[in-house]
Amino acid sequence: MSNQIDRDAQGRSDASPPAGVRRPPLWSLILITALSPFALQVLVPAMPGLVDDFGSSRGVVGFSLTGYLLGMAVGQLACGPLSDRYGRRPVLFGGLVVFFVGSVFCLVATDIWPLIAGRVLQALGASAGMVLSRAIVRDLYDRERAAQMIAYITAGMIVAPMAGPVVGGYLYELFGWQSVFWFVMAFGAVVTAACIAFVHETHFDRGVTTSMGELWQGFGxxxxxxxxxxxxxxxxxxxxxxxxxxxxxxxxxxxxxxxxxxxxxxxxxxxxxxxxxxxxxxxxxxxxxxxxxxxxxxxxxxxxxxxxxxxxxxxxxxxxxxxxxxxxxxxxxxxxxxxxxxxxxxxxxxxxxxxxxxxxxxxxxxxxxxxxxxxxxxxxxxxxxxxxxxxxxxxxxxxxxxxxxxxxxxxxxxxxx
CATH class of the missing domain: 1.20.1250.20 (MFS general substrate transporter like domains)
Known part of the structure; x- marks a missing residue:
């Protein structure tokens, strides 16, 4: 059964993208991929301050990281099949909306648990960029070229988790922990502008599923x-x-x-x-x-x-x-x-x-x-x-x-x- 499925899919593995599809510049795909790891890492230097500001424990504040990872996992599971059904661009913008809502939750939080909830929402939304950058690349290129492009995207994206703790540390020391989320929202705005201008729809063959039930069966x-x-x-x-x-x-x-x-x-x-x-x-x-x-x-x-x-x-x-x-x-x-x-x-x-x-x-x-x-x-x-x-x-x-x-x-x- 597994081998038959492999053979059936193999015939589609070298499908070409439709003629005339506009390819986004590489830097725009790096940006949408980098948003999630940057948002994950940028808060780390402020976490000791959150313990004092919210009168909480280190263990509870640590959920701001583990909750983010949970949101990443769930978000990736959801965004992938939804983009196969409705297209890459609508799901990408939907994810950015959820990301901004989560950031606002974090900014106005007066207790640690609403902030953690906001972090989960941030991760749910930002994970769309991680999933869809790879899917967009595969929409536009064959497998070997896709591997090359994903390698370049990853090489550029790695700057985000490197810079996140440095930026977060300076912002926290100079302006307090809320400034971290203002900066993340500004970064998200830059990503949104890049998506509007350069990231166009690349997935047009949406006939693989006719219902959400069949969509989720794609996992199996x-x-x-x-x-x-x-x-x-x-x-x-x-x-x-x-x-x-x-x-x-x-x-x-x-x-x-x-x-x-x-x-x-x-x-x-x-x-x-x-x-x-x-x-x-x-x-x-x-x-x-x-x-x-x-x-x-x-x-x-x-x-x-x-x-x-x-x-x-x-x-x-x-x-x-x-x-x-x-x-x-x-x-x-x-x-x-x-x-x-x-x-x-x-x-x-x-x-x-x-x-x-x-x-x-x-x-x-x-x-x-x-x-x-x-x-x-x-x-x-x-x-x-x-x-x-x-x-x-x-x-x-x-x-x-x-x-x-x-x-x-x-x-x-x-x-x-």
Whole structure:
């Protein structure tokens, strides 16, 4: 059954976009993708102040992040199939409206829980840009060119989570936490203006579904496709490996190696730069090297250096430069595999590109948040839990892609079958 579905979709995987469709400039797709990760990261420096201003606890204030991740997962699940049914542009603007409503909720909040609710709404709305940028690319390009474009979008978008904490920190120190949300709304206004001017409708083949019930059945259709499972889970587990690093790297730097928080910020720039480099290289050679070869190279590179990091950690000879150097090489591998994995996921059936983008993005967020939580609960006075979770994610990403490449099917969870 899985193989038959794969063969049926394969015939549609190289569909061409309608003639005369206007292609948005690359920078506009980077902007709509960057809105969500920027809004996620920009509040982080203000969180200690929220504890004092609202008289709340660190744990409750932390829900402003976990609630945002939940909103991202749910929003991606909803926006993808809705865009397949109603078009990319209406769903994108609907998401921006929800984003602005959530931002207003945050601005006028006099208690922490309304602010958390506003953060969830922000994430629900901003997730439309993350989903639809990939779907729009797949509407306009074949699979290999789509992988190249997604790599460039990701390389540009990575500036947002790098800049978010810096911008948020300065705004909070100078003007208070409300200024963070004013700035986010201003950024959202810029994104909206870019969408109005440059992002036109690209999805016209909406005959794949006739009702909302059939629309949601698209999730089951995709999950029965071995190739989709392979790509989506590869992306999810690669992200989980990186989230594991994010969840513990600051504690490793400050608590274990005794460096300052600003020192961690500079080390993290190297990781972001490595990931950006991997995406840029992937974009440059994407038309000459197949997506599957790039995924194999990237997942193998990340898995190999994660294992090397484990060996160094167990030997007791781990230093901070070695920790970040090996993690940086892993990030280059992630830059090879991630855009190609997303391109593969949205290419198995281009008529469901939005649904595929949303489902793969939701899996990415959910599995990444799971490993992030595990790291948070297990991290103590050793970097070993972080390293183990990074290795776990890398190994599972490698097996997920192998699962998708096999000629015969296998169960959703039995990745090596």
């Amino acid at each position: 259709f995709l999950l029965r496709m071995r190739r989709f499972r392979g790509y989506a889970l590869q992306v999810a587990f690669t992200t989980a490996s990186f989230y594991s690093f994010l969840g513990g790297a600051s504690a490793v730097t400050v608590d274990i190696f005794g460096q300052s928080a600003s020192d961690y910020g500079w080390w993290f720039v190297m990781i972001s730069g490595s990931y950006m480099t991997g995406n840029f290289i992937s974009g440059r050679i994407g038309m000459r090297v197949s997506s599957d070869k790039m995924i194999t190279l990237g997942t193998t590179l990340s898995m190999t250096f994660a294992f090397a990091l484990l060996v160094v950690t167990l030997s007791g000879s781990l230093t901070l430069p070695v920790f970040f150097l090996l993690s940086g090489v892993m990030s280059i591998g992630n830059g090879f595999s991630m855009p190609n994995g997303f391109a593969g996921a949205v290419s198995v059936d281009p008529t469901r590109a939005g649904t595929a983008s949303g489902l793969s993005g939701a899996l990415q967020t959910a599995i990444g948040a799971l490993l992030l939580t595990v790291v948070g609960y297990t991290l103590a006075d050793s970097p070993l839990p972080v390293v183990l979770m990074m290795l776990t994610g890398s190994v599972l990403a490698w097996f997920a892609h192998r699962h998708g490449m096999r000629r015969r099917g296998g169960c959703f969870f039995c990745l090596a079958s």
